[in-house]
Amino acid sequence: MDAVNKMEVLKSYLETKGLKSTAQRDYIADTFFKSNTHISLDELLKKVKRKTPNIGYATVYRTMKLLTECGLAIARQFGDGQTRYENLPQGGHHDHIICIKCSKIAEFHNQKIEQLQMEAAKKLGFTVVNHKLELYGYCSECS
Amino acid sequence: MDAVNKMEVLKSYLETKGLKSTAQRDYIADTFFKSNTHISLDELLKKVKRKTPNIGYATVYRTMKLLTECGLAIARQFGDGQTRYENLPQGGHHDHIICIKCSKIAEFHNQKIEQLQMEAAKKLGFTVVNHKLELYGYCSECS
DNA sequence: ATTGAAAATGAAAGTTAATATCATTTAGCC
DNA sequence: GGCTAAATGATATTAACTTTCATTTTCAAT
Secondary structure (H helix, E strand, O other): OOHHHHHHHHHHHHHHHOOOOOHHHHHHHHHHHHOOOEEEHHHHHHHHHHHOOOOOHHHHHHHHHHHHHOOOEEEEEOOOOOEEEEEOOOOOOOEEEEEOOOOOEEEEOOHHHHHHHHHHHHHOOOEEEEEEEEEEEEOOOOO | OOHHHHHHHHHHHHHHHOOOOOHHHHHHHHHHHOOOOEEEHHHHHHHHHHHOOOOOHHHHHHHHHHHHHOOOEEEEEOOOOOEEEEEOOOOOOOEEEEEOOOOOEEEEOOHHHHHHHHHHHHHOOOEEEEEEEEEEEEOOOOO
């Protein structure tokens, strides 16, 4: 799903909820959808303010809350005390590795790990539908 | 590793760091080691205050920071805005698989998965010191 | 056992991020 | 265009975490 499609999903979500659409919210959402990192509210606000300096923190906060609510964003906490919002990746699911010193986040995907997960779950009688895998360590610059 | 062993690990950690041992810290640590849930600072403070009402929040905070530092506790955030501390389970590290219908939690451990994690991290220049793996799905009774 | 330096404590203050409030503005239906 | 509900932006509040500081305690060296 690309940014344009996501905007459409958002639009129809607003309609079903009887909410109004505004230039600010659209711009915040669009900026978020075009970002490819795990972005915090402050970072997103800064980005948005470049073109629209009068947008307030509260509006960014409320927009991200809305996007999280309708599944277009995922709120994540990596332990540095800040909530980061994950834009649903184009290539589907991925896992994270987080530097415990500088908080840098890298992404990876390993099919074999996922297969082993399924097998481990099966042994316990479970059927996996989703998972969360986070590695914590030191990045090349901090080790 | 049981509570007694953990106290010993803590003690030797304090020694190597040149830190002093105190009744308060020992009691907080012991209380934590004997807990089996993911406990928050407030909860732990409350527990500790039952027998030692004059212990302060800051001391609990500092003790848990210390335990996290030396690997005897793991700080986790489940998205409710509170940090919870996980007591290292007796059987060593394990991962969780959670039933999304009945919330049953099973535990498993797979050495091969951990190895693949290390490898994936290495490719990205990271050194792993810790990880978090949670599978979500249906247990045998709910599937 | 006494002493002195370094660390620990507890209370309180400071910090940070998240959330709520409120007066004003805006969207969208009539 | 006018009306009503929602949105906005600034600010205030809250909650959790972290630091500060005066006092107390530990422990190693007498």
